[in-house]
Amino acid sequence: MLPFWRLSGYYFAYFAFIGAFAPYFTLYLQSLAFSATDIAILMSLMQLMRIIAPNLWGWLSERTGVRMPIVRVSALASLLGFCLFFVTSDFFGVFVAMALMSFFWSAALPLVESTTFNHLGGEGHRYGTIRSWGSAGFIVAVLLIGYALDHLPVSSLLWMSTLILATILLCAVWVPEAGRPVEARLPASLATTLRQPHIQALFGACFFMSAAHGALYVFYSIYLVENGYGKSLVGWMWTLGVLSEIVVFLLMPRMARRFSMRSVLLFAFAAAVVRFVMIGWGVGSLPILVVAQLLHGATFGAYHAAAITLVNRWFPGRLQASGQALYGSLSFGAGGMIGGLLSGFTWDSIGAAWTFTIGSGFALIGLVWLIRGLLEPRED
Template identity: 70%
Template sequence: MIPYWRLSAYYFFYFAFVGAFSPYFTLYLQSIALTATDIALLMSLMQLMRVLAPTLWGWLAERLGMRLAIVRLSALASLAGFSVFFVTTEFAGLFAAMALMAFFWSAALPLAEGLTFSHLGKDGHRYGSIRVWGSVGFIAAVLALGHLLDHVPIEAVLWATAAILGGIFACALALPEAERPPLQHESARLGEVLRRPQVQALLGACFLMSAAHGALYVFYSIFLVEHGYGKALVGWMWTLGVLAEIAVFMLMPRIMKRFALRSILLFAFACAVLRFVMIGWGADSLGLLLVAQLLHGATFGAYHAAAIAVVNLWFPGRLQSRGQALYGSLSFGAGGMLGGLISGYTWEALGAAWTYTLGSVFALAGLLWLLLGWRSAAGHDANGIE
């Protein structure tokens, strides 16, 4: 029997952490007088650990056969690392706490995803009904904390986030282990796949797409508050983006039947070019900001769904997990880290408008790389890739 609610609860709390931490923790860091550069350096550790931790912990889990044990350990160690934020406001201490927390927190999700699919077995199509609780958790956290912070000191972010991390640990303890399917023989070599121009174009463009989002994930809440918007509205703006993302995910099966994956990706990159210019130069217009947030459905939802589908097709057999790990490390890890770090320097030197414009430049570069590096010369693929 599938442990539906135990798995769903884990996803709920895991992404509730994202909903509490990503939008509001930067406001806490700003409140203790850290510079934009310091904030960007600290937040970039989340992306850095997404490059390093999953591969290391995944290898260790396979070697020791302790997947669930590592998921539980990562939850406890994440809470321990975050607890350091309660006892110091010195940059060195904050850096150590963030590194420890991010290293263990980033390890959990790939292993939990594998555990989920092992439980689902032939019912893999039910994954969406479990994963959607993660989006529900994000929305619940971002809205509740946004309204709360209009009435309580910003330090409440620490207590709320720690409580959610405690919830992740409790859910991890409740998760049961599952049998793993036998390994299949590798049907292609990784080097051969990576030498294909279209694969290089896709991975390079994905790197640039995440770099384009760097300023959004690090400074968007600060940006809104500095332009006079309340923290409750900040929560609703983040929620609007996630709702658009959920709607696109639900529509993707129909969209993929009508449009080639390459076309979906090109459209998503074009939307990203437009979106970040709108954010940077339309801060005084709530209407423009609302439209820009709705575009999150394209710049993350459609982009991510199409990119994962292409990676699954281009990295066959046992290469699928390695392809997904490479996609995640290069895009959300390395690309997100680069975008976050650069935005930390340009935020003070050039200002918010030009920082978000730089995000549009990253997206445009990704669009051109995808357009020129992944051509349709071979004709329309049976899977609708071209």
């Protein structure tokens, strides 16, 4: 029997932590008087661990034959690592706490995703229903914490985040293990697959798309608050982006029947070029910021749905796990880390507007790479 609510509860809690951490933790770091460069370095540890941890923990899962016990250990370890924030406020101590928390926290989601699909079996079409609870968790957390921080000190974020991490641990204990599917015969080696030009174009473009979002994920909340917007409005702006993403996810099956995945990706990258220029130079206009956030449905929702579809298509059989790991590591990991670090160095030196413009430039590079390398016939 499918443990629908157990899986949905885990996704709700997991993405609720992202809703607490991603928009607001930079405000906490700023309250500790860290520089923009310090904040970028600390936040980039999350992306760095997304390069290292999933592959390491995935290898351990393959060796031991289990997933959920590893997820439970990682949930406990990430909770303990986060608790170090309560006892340190200097850069070195916060660096260690961030590294430990990120290393174990990054291990969980790929293993839970695999567990979910194994529980679903032939009902893979129900994944979206389960995953949507993660988006709901993000929205609930980002809104409630945004309003709370209008009345509470920003340090209270530590207690709220700790509660969510404890909930993740409880949900991880609640989710049962699932059997593994029968492995299919490999049609090609991983090395042969990676040498194909359309694969290289896709992964290269994905790297630059995540780099384009670097300033957004590190400095967007700080940017809004410094320009006079309240923390509750910050929460609504993040929520607006996630809502647009949900709408796009729901529309993707219909869009896929009308447009090729290449066309969807090209539109998403073009939207990113426009979006980050709008954020950088239009911060004084709330309507411009609202439109820019609505474009998140394209720059993340449509982009991610199309990219992951192509990865599943081009990495068949047992290569799918390797393809998904590489996609996450090269894009959200390496690309996000480079984009976040660079934004930390440019934020104070050339200003926020030009920092976001650099992000627009990254998206443009990805767009050109796609146009030249991701040829339509290779999609089929």
